[in-house]
Each structure stands twice: as C-alpha cells, then as structure tokens.
Amino acid sequence: MNDTPDQSAAPEADKGADAPRLELSASRGFETWLAGAVVSLAFTTYQAGKLFLLGVQPSGRLSVFERTFERCMGLHADRNTLWMSSIFQMWRFENALEAGQMQDSYDAVYLPQVAYTTGDLDIHDVMVGKDGKPIFCATLFNCLGTLSETHSFQPIWRPPFISKLAAEDRCT
Numbered sequence: 001m002n003d004t005p006d007q008s009a010a011p012e013a014d015k016g017a018d019a020p021r022l023e024l025s026a027s028r029g030f031e032t033w034l035a036g037a038v039v040s041l042a043f044t045t046y047q048a049g050k051l052f053l054l055g056v057q058p059s060g061r062l063s064v065f066e067r068t069f070e071r072c073m074g075l076h077a078d079r080n081t082l083w084m085s086s087i088f089q090m091w092r093f094e095n096a097l098e099a100g101q102m103q104d105s106y107d108a109v110y111l112p113q114v115a116y117t118t119g120d121l122d123i124h125d126v127m128v129g130k131d132g133k134p135i136f137c138a139t140l141f142n143c144l145g146t147l148s149e150t151h152s153f154q155p156i157w158r159p160p161f162i163s164k165l166a167a168e169d170r171c172t
Contacts, residue, residue, distance in 0.1 A: 085123035
C-alpha cells in the first residue's frame with residue numbers, strides 16, 4: 001500500500017558509517033488528505049527514538065521534521081503545546097508563533113521550553129489535566145502520575161490489585 005519513498009521527505013540519517021538509514025514513505029494521496037483535513041500530525045517511535053512532525057508544504061509535498069530523543073513514547077498535543085516523554089524526562093514544547101504568523105511556510109514552530117527529569121518511569125501515555133499539568137502512565141510503577149517539584153514523579157492513581165509502588169511492571 002506504500003508508494004515508493006519520497007526521497008525529499010526522507011529524514012537524513014545520522015552521519016556516521018554505522019548509522020542505519022531511516023526512510024519514511026507515505027501512501028498515495030496522504031498529502032492530499034492532510035491538506036484537505038487542514039491538519040498536521042505528530043508522533044513518536046521509541047524503536048527509532050524519533051519525534052516526527054508531518055504536514056504539507058505550500059507546494060503540496062509532504063513536509064517532514066524529525067528530532068531524536070532516546071526512547072520517546074508518550075505524546076500529548078494541543079494547538080500551542082506538546083508534551084513528550086523520553087527515557088528519563090518529560091519535555092514541554094511551546095509554539096513560538098502567534099496565531100496567523102508564519103515562519104518559512106510553517107504555521108507552528110515548537111521549541112523545547114522545559115525538560116523535567118523523572119528517571120526511568122517507562123512513560124507510555126500522556127494527557128493534560130484541568131490544572132495544565134501532564135498526567136502520564138508510569139508503566140514501570142504501575143500507576144498514573146504527574147510531575148513533582150521534589151521527587152521523580154507524584155503518583156495519583158494505581159489499580160486496586162497493585163498493593164504498593166515498586167519499580168517493576170506488574171500489570172502485564
């Protein structure tokens with residue numbers, strides 16, 4: 001179902017003799033669908049350790065932006081903020097552009113603002129609570145948690161069959 005990879009949209013592999021090449025290909029009509037839906041996509045892949053931002057260039061070609069974060073997984077996005085987990089941090093990115101402003105044909109430019117060191121919690125999913133703080137699934141500790149100013153995280157809920165917090169995934 002995939003077309004031949006669009007080399008102009010393929011992110012460059014890290015420079016180095018042993019670095020594997022990462023190729024990205026899109027199904028026929030994907031760019032048309034993105035443009036028609038007036039959306040862009042953000043996703044992570046912990047296998048490659050990448051955060052991807054996909055959109056459509058004014059020419060109609062696929063726009064691919066990627067950055068490397070070790071074991072990035074959980075991702076939450078709204079119009080101005082991205083929250084993303086990596087192997088031992090929770091990152092907050094903010095859109096630096098004002099509504100209606102453009103930068104090199106982009107309508108959003110997400111810049112890293114804060115990285116909270118959480119330690120290895122194996123964070124898989126992220127959402128934002130009513131207070132604006134991220135809530136995440138701390139899989140290694142079998143609970144939902146949020147950021148803490150004094151600890152690696154603050155647990156806020158665990159399943160009733162989990163008797164105590166321990167650094168071992170017991171939900172599998």
